[in-house]
Amino acid sequence: MSQRINYSKNHPDAIKGLLEIEQYVHHSGLDTKIFELVKYRASQINGCAYCMDMHTKDARAAGETEQRLYLVSAWREVDFYTAQEKAALAWTEALTLVSTIHDTDALYEELQKNFSEAEIVALTMTIVSINGWNRLSVAFKTPAGNYKPGKWS
Secondary structure (H helix, E strand, C coil): CCCCHHHHHHHHHHHHHHHHHHHHHHHCCCCHHHHHHHHHHHHHHHCHHHHHHHHHHHHHHHHCHHHHHCCHHHHHHHCCHHHHHHHHHHHHHHCCCCCCCCCCCHHHHHHHHHHCCCHHHHHHHHHHHHHHHHHHHHCCCCCCCCCCCCCCC
């Protein structure tokens, strides 16, 4: 697969807004493991190989286990995710699949049980940003496999 456009190198101004969202979330206090699980799950749904590669590597660097990463797409079927993580993953799926999931009231209630208002905003901004990154990487065929953890820190 040949990369169409190296947008981050050739058009850095185009991604300034997404990078600002990333900075906001990184300074919000949102748990790093939740941040990475959410980004990985959205990337799975969107079929973004580059972002899946990146976020599995970053999740491992943050202490995430292989088993939890392998089974994140089946998070409802296993007991290794906390109530907070499950609420975050459900919210991720709802916002990533926004055209098919319309009734989010119950999901939002679970968020409120597990996160503060500020954390809900940070989580939602994480989902907004990863969906944007996924679309850029899929559109421009960003090659997967070469990402090194800490690149965006």
